[in-house]
Amino acid sequence: MSTEAAAKRRRLEPEERRAEILAAARKLFDAGTYASVSTSDIAKAAGVARPLINHYFGGKRELYLEVVRQIMVVPAPVTENLPKTTREHRLTISVDRWLDVVERNKRTWLTAIGPEAIGRDPDVERIMLEADEIAADHVLEAALMTGIVEGREELRAMIRSYGSMLRAASREWLIRGTLDREALRTFLTGSILHLLNVTYPKILEQRRDGRTPPE
């Protein structure tokens, strides 16, 4: 078969073995579906007996969630070390970096983000929400709006929604090729700027006029 015909029983540190299994699982889930990948497959790929998965992760489900969590981590470099210029410039750079990261990890990212589909899994949902939360923080930081307090929740909610559009647009680019990179830049930076500079103030105004008398 393969090079490791008669793999002896190796004994590893729990951490190390755990990592090996996780890596194998990640590779397999990357290629197939949750249902199409069996714990036997994972065990075989990791070179261990199936029960070890239960031992280290509890079950198939937990292992899967671990994989999702790992992949979902928002790439930090996107909003790190931004020059101290205008909001527009900083956001343009962030969008560009985002596109870089996504392009580089194309395959993994695509399978992670999936076809924004059904899922309908409370635990997965929680993971996604946390990731969105962090991403929203990054945007606020890039936009030099960290200190905002009035209508902060509304703003963050809109930014999270924007995140969905960003992912969808990125998929359009990578999969369908219906948008090229330059169009994406224009689209994404223009949208977030409009959101921050036009929509957000407008909503603040509505808020003041309606109920919620400030002061």
Add this chain to the structure above:
Amino acid sequence: MSTEAAAKRRRLEPEERRAEILAAARKLFDAGTYASVSTSDIAKAAGVARPLINHYFGGKRELYLEVVRQIMVVPAPVTENLPKTTREHRLTISVDRWLDVVERNKRTWLTAIGPEAIGRDPDVERIMLEADEIAADHVLEAALMTGIVEGREELRAMIRSYGSMLRAASREWLIRGTLDREALRTFLTGSILHLLNVTYPKILEQRRDGRTPPE
């Protein structure tokens, strides 16, 4: 409703029986997850033997896809009978109607759209894409831009992406309550208008110039 005390073996027209099973499946999938709902559960709820599911749908998976397809149908009334006024007005009305529909079918819609998550199922993906396609048509129609040909693909791609944001924002509204209805209106109509009136022309221009490295 029905007498499920000692249900004799009723013989129905295939269409009718199929519909009954589908309804039961829909209700159950609405409450749980794909994995958490067994074909036995569905069969029991529908008052039939399990193999009937295979007979009418092929298998659990196909039945599930059928449910998704049914729920995903874009509500038509959203862009029907729009008054012949400005683009802005027509889009405002459409957004409003969308919010109406969503609010009315709150629970069903939420579980259908799910937490735009992992899924990663090619067939589900196809269904979503088709739904998005139709939705994009509706938007174009509402925007009086049906005849557009130049950069049509790019435009449609951006509208599809916008659809993701619309769904995400609707979820923010219904689940978290972080956005009220008025804010949503402002946000959603403002975004689509900006997309159509500002971003789209800008991208057309870039297209004509060949490549224009901005900044």
Add this chain to the structure above:
DNA sequence: CCATAGTTTTGACGCCATGTCAATAGCACG
């Protein structure tokens, strides 16, 4: 009213996947 044919519906079987548990075997220490 009865027999018969045709279609719906089901009971029973086989297969595969996951989770559990007691037993085994590697490794560090004396």
Add this chain to the structure above:
DNA sequence: CGTGCTATTGACATGGCGTCAAAACTATGG
């Protein structure tokens, strides 16, 4: 060179899904 700790495994039990031949229901013709 034992010896104890624990990582690792083989074997079993449970439960879900798909298949198939047989049963039950209904409509037709005599």
